[in-house]
Amino acid sequence: MKTLFKNYLNTFNGLSKEVWWLALITLINRAGTMVIPFLSLYLTEDLEFTLKDVGWIMTAFGLGSVAGSWLGGKLTDKIGYYKVMVRSLLSTGVLFIALQFLNTFASLCVGIFLVMLVADMFRPAMFVALSAYSKPENKTRSVTLIRLAINLGFSAGPAVGGLIITTMSYGGLFWVDGITCILATVVLFLVLNPKKAKIQDDIIVKNPDSAYNDKAFFIFLIAMFLFGFIFLQYFSTMPIYYREAHVLSELQIGLLLGANGFFIFLLEMPLIKWLENSKHSKSSLMFFGAVLTALSFIVLNISTWSGVLIVGMFLMTVGEMIAFPFSNAFAMERAKKGNQGEYMALYSIAFSIAHIFGHNAGMRLVDGFGFDNTWLIMTGLGGVCAFLLFLLNIYVKKNPIKK
Template sequence: MKTLFNNYLNTFKGLSREVWWLSLITLINRAGTMVIPFLSLYLTKNLNFTLSDVGWIMSAFGLGSVFGSWLGGKLTDKIGYYKVMIYSLLFTGILFIVLQFITTFNSFCLGIFLVMLVADMFRPAMFVALSAYSKPENKTRSVTLIRLAINLGFSAGPAIGGIIITTLSYGGLFWVDGITCIVATLVLINVLNPKTTKTLDDVKTENPKSAYQDKAFLIFLMAMVLFGIVFLQYFSTMPLYYKDVHHLTELEIGIILGMNGFIIFALEMPLIKWLENTTYTKSGLILFGALLTGLSFIILNTTSWTGILITGMLLMTFGEMIAFPFSNAFAMDRAKKGNQGEYMALYSIAFSIAHIFGHNAGMRMVNYFGFDNTWYVITLLAALCIFLLFILSQYLNRKKKLKTQS
């Protein structure tokens, strides 16, 4: 047992001090965004908005995320990742505190749009910082550590949020969210100041290539939008399937969803460490992750046995653990060819687009066609994603062969 534990700890070795600090800041920031899981409840119960109103507000939320990611990428290339992260965290904190005082529909749409615009400027800047603070051979594991921080933050956030609502009220959520963002800003200023940090991979590209002209990257982005739509069903339509079709209780649903986070926390880093030492390409591993995720849906239509839900969750979890770190590392590698902020912004936007359309489309399909037909459609989207990733792999192989021949 001790050997196993030591081997697990060894998978974290070699990551820079700056990456660890960036992970802590991300953990503080993500644990602090506890308003988000309770937003629909707050809007309907406290502000008495209709479900239709909430739908429009969530659309404003998604649009803010898209424009914020784009703007964050542009600013990162112009003024640098450090300043963008500082301003994003600080003003997100201020806007979260202000948001609790907005009570009309139109103003709340504008308010949540601005909050997400400023908050998601952080993402492309953080990815560029992560690339700079990581040795080339450690980039995928650095991404994995950030993912662990995000998962821990999202796990802790709702639990803490529930306690705050019970003891303080919904208003307390906005104050705590705002204060944690400001605390993350102060930590960032103290530990990641450019004067004291060590850059391990500072890429300076003359005549940088636009991401919009990178054919391979554009194919990759289309695949990631599809993968995001497929993956997000596990957090919107799937819980309804558990309850309405398999008649699981909230506790049982929570245990199955919690299994996902536990497996990621326990196994993702060792799995990534092992896969990094194999000969598989990043595009090939992303394809395999998408395949496992697609299989997790189609198997649901093969039997009415409730145990198949566990199998589906396991397939999705391993698919997620493989696809996300290597897709992120692939994007960072491509970004070296051009404007890093622009590349990482488009990578973030791919998942923002998936958020805008994925939840809504899944819910509508379930409503009109039922769960079984919805899973067939989702599997078809996963197959299209796999096809695009296959084209990407073939394209990259051809480019590699031409390069070696010349």
């Protein structure tokens, strides 16, 4: 057991101090966005909005995310990742605190849009910072560490958020959210100032290529949109399926969804370390991840036995653990030939668009065609995603990035 634990810790070796600080800042930031899981409840119960109104407010949430990712990429290329990260975190903290004072439909649509616009400017800037502070050979594992921080933040955030609502009301939630973002800004300012921190991979491109002219990257973005579209079903339509088709209790559903985060925390870093040492390309590994995720839907139609839910969750979790880190590393590698902020912004936008359409489309498909047919459609979309990644693998082998 001691040897196993030591081998697990060894998978973190070689990551720079700055990457660890960036992971801590991400953890504080993500744990701090605890208002997000409770937003629909706050809008319906506290402010008494209709579900139709909440739907439009959540659309403003998605649109703000897309606009913020795009703007963050542009500003990162213009003024640098550090300034964008500091200003995004600090402004998000202030806006979260201010959000509690909005109570009309129009003001909340604008307010939520602005919060997400400013908050998601952080993402492309963070990815570029991650690329700068990571040695080229450690970038995939650096991404994996950030994912661990995000997963821990999302796990702790709702639990703490529920406690705050119980003891302090929703108003306290906005205050704590805002303060944690401001604290993350302070940590960032103290430990990650580029003048003091050690840059591991300072990429300077004299004549950068536009991401919009990169054919391989656009194949990749379409594939990532499709992957995000089907992946998000596990957090919207799938819990309803667990409840209605398999009559699971809230506790059982929570344990099943919680197993996803637990396995990621336990296995993702060793798995990525092992795959990094293999001879497989990033695009071929993404293909494998997409296939596993697509299979996680089709197995649900094989049997009415509830054990298939565990099989499906396991396949999706392994697919996610492979596809996300290597897709992120692929985007950062591709960004070396052009405007890094622009590349990483488009990567973030692909998933933001998946958020806008994925949840709503999944619900409508279930309502119109039932669960079994919806899972067949999701498997088909996963197959299209895998096929695009197969084509991408062929393309990048024939057209490698010039060093």
